[in-house]
Amino acid sequence: MTPAHSAPERIVVVGFGPVAARFVDELRPAAAAGVAEVTVIGDEEQPAYNRVLVADLGVGRTALASMRLADPDDLASHGIRAVLGTHVARIDRSRRLVHTAEGGPFPYDRLVLATGARAAIPNLTGLNPDPLHPVLPHGVTALRDLADAERLSAAVRGRKRIVVLGGGVLGLEAALAASEEGATVTVVHHGARPLGRQIDPGGGATLAAVLRAGGLRLAPNARATGIETDDDGAFRALLLEDGSAIDGDLLVLACGARPRRELAEGAGLGTDAGILVDHRLAALHTEHVFAIGDCAEVRCADATCEECARGDGPSGLIAPGWRQADWLAASFRSRLLGEPAPAPLPEERPGVILLKARGVNLALAGNVQREPWESVAWDADDGGRSPIDVSLWADPAHGRYVKMCTRKGVLEGFIALGMPRAAAELTLLFGSGAELPADRSVLLRLDGPESSLGAPGSSAGPESTLCRCAGVSRGTVQEAVLGGCSTVEEVSKSTRAGTGCGGCRDSVRELIEQHFAVAAA
């Protein structure tokens, strides 16, 4: 069944988002060597772009050109075919064919599903209830594709009133950006505070105050029940359970995303929240089919696997998807080109949530619900484990809040609001699992007047990760700067740092400035 060495292996990738783009990028050596024939099929007319920046595009902060993650001509020159604007209708596993509405079929030896996710559409009176084919009324938009960005852009340019439904990171980022660009923005969310159960009450209260001070209106403890439309069927107000209504010109739905798994379901593959794959990213109980990125859910067939028992579905973050793309491409190259097999994919640590805007800098990860005095009051051993210690710095009048939850000195969760350097350092420490200094207040000093990046007490050595999305180390960026890159864009192009959420772009800029300051001195 394995193709003869003379015939190239036909690899078909369904979906052409950031993860698919990374995967085919990493397959270039195999395509160039003639051992693989790679086809990537996207249903948008655009090749892959960075979805994380759709809100930035909508408010005019970035241009589509800066968001692009793939160039079909360049791919074609390496023997990789990109098929755009093409909807995959069905997969025939027995014949190994991908059928599209427009034509085809595309035969494959290996099929990689990178279908991603779509915006979750809440169940509101007046919205189309079919989640697979939402037809949203005029004046209602999600924030996932370029058409969404254009809708947001029109509202911001017109300085309209925007209602954002959802107090998660995506909603807050869009709201902050739109507000800064002149729109009047109300964020409507469940619970007493934005970020809901991801943040703790004190951090949430401080964040809410910072957001309000930054010009956002917040509508907490709100349950939306429907929308009110004008005579033309366009959005006019969001209706709440308590009978009140919030007027607006554009409703932005920021209620999370759902994996696109219907294609896999139609092909009889196992799914739960996403398409089920094992630790080698292979779909369960079948052959030749793989899934990566937002559509994939790692849950192997071994019922005793602790890692899978702990897992809670696709993360929705870009970095784990890119790690999967890298790994799967490396495993393909290993088979096709004889490269060494990649080490098993490590278990994903919980992601770090970053929220950056003018006047807002938040990093948040892990479990932060415990309060400082709980561990003291109940000196319980938590099932034989050491207790969780909590250190807290709260200065809400200055918008600062740092919480560190540690077990044996190692972070299990943290919040850093209004202290960018502490945020960066804690993000590093959370990622590395290194022990914190016994005097936790050392972390607060990083944001002091006399500190600078790489200050004493910082663990930001060259080995440390600078861009978490793309997995690029500080040293790699420094080498790129030494090698002549003098703008963030050049560094991004050369190293991929900064191509994900963009949260590390300030650090990249700082390294460039440091280099030129030293060079000039």
Add this chain to the structure above:
Amino acid sequence: MTPAHSAPERIVVVGFGPVAARFVDELRPAAAAGVAEVTVIGDEEQPAYNRVLVADLGVGRTALASMRLADPDDLASHGIRAVLGTHVARIDRSRRLVHTAEGGPFPYDRLVLATGARAAIPNLTGLNPDPLHPVLPHGVTALRDLADAERLSAAVRGRKRIVVLGGGVLGLEAALAASEEGATVTVVHHGARPLGRQIDPGGGATLAAVLRAGGLRLAPNARATGIETDDDGAFRALLLEDGSAIDGDLLVLACGARPRRELAEGAGLGTDAGILVDHRLAALHTEHVFAIGDCAEVRCADATCEECARGDGPSGLIAPGWRQADWLAASFRSRLLGEPAPAPLPEERPGVILLKARGVNLALAGNVQREPWESVAWDADDGGRSPIDVSLWADPAHGRYVKMCTRKGVLEGFIALGMPRAAAELTLLFGSGAELPADRSVLLRLDGPESSLGAPGSSAGPESTLCRCAGVSRGTVQEAVLGGCSTVEEVSKSTRAGTGCGGCRDSVRELIEQHFAVAAA
């Protein structure tokens, strides 16, 4: 009626505690000049000693010689007579006579009452209910005089079980000292945490954990109803309202103090909590009678006086009493010797509570009940005033807790636990009313590994107060060290610094060491 210049003014001081000792000390120039004839009458056989150190004496940490605040022979050589072991029975204001049980009477031109306070005896079944003449059962003691110290000492030497009733500073200090010296100590207190309403819930919880870690047993939320005695009538157990009992060999009553005002009441002077005096420390509605220290309550006859409306009775702290003694003596000297009149006594700021022991360092002052998020949540203007901002550092696993409550950047209250330098700095800032740095976390840096006293960011200049009890500046102590004082005792003798609560003795030692380190370098 004023005595002729040829006849010295007869000044009689009733009571010979620390405040009386300070007062007669400051009258030496008048006595030496022959314009005053000073008599001080104490009912103890001992001349004045520092009551604050009674618990330290009881656990063997200090000797009586180090506690003495007066030397009758020395006073006599300056023309001041000390009458010891003499109980004043009655004051005849019309004839200006002080009658004693043992003899007399002592005629006066000016009478100064410095009768101090006595331990409050709680209303417990099995204790003598007469508060003026308590006869406590064997195995029960207060902590005010040398006999009390001896009872504590016997229990500590015998490594007995000690039950301390009362969770205030006095009780905690005694408990910590006795525990460190080997006794088994339980502190029984009202409310969920020691220090009750003086501390906030988070600080109280952290303090409780620190105290427990230091070996103390705490019995919170306890209401004592009586004591159980053995066949000889000696204390055996403290009985609680919930029916439980705490066994012990010695019960230490640390339930506060009550001003001794019965002499004044018998003389028809106005009293409330203490003996009422005006802002010149003169008893109300009479002439020639004054009161200072723990027995005095400043509440003038002017019903519209805001300062008196704010006051809440005698503070029970040594520093305000010493300031009164200084001021009254200066006003007497002004009249008798023609010295310039002293400036009016400033209003007492709320006192700073200090609790120092091995592993425990707490400073606490003002109102600390507000929580960081309250000022954010309720941005109320508090009757036209600026809101109170609260900054908080909580690291209970390391026994650290710092809370700063500010209005317009000036401290209204603070807690510093486990961070001695932050405690010292906040005590200074609280006393001076200076504005805090905008970045409050600067205060936490003082306790960092690289800091030292007088580090950048500290306001501990030579003008700053080092000994709050005796009102001695840092510069005065530095001059004494430069002048040859090489031990804390020599500095205390020369400057009075460290003669009160002793909380500044570490700072004095540090200045001495700094001097000799520099001198040796």
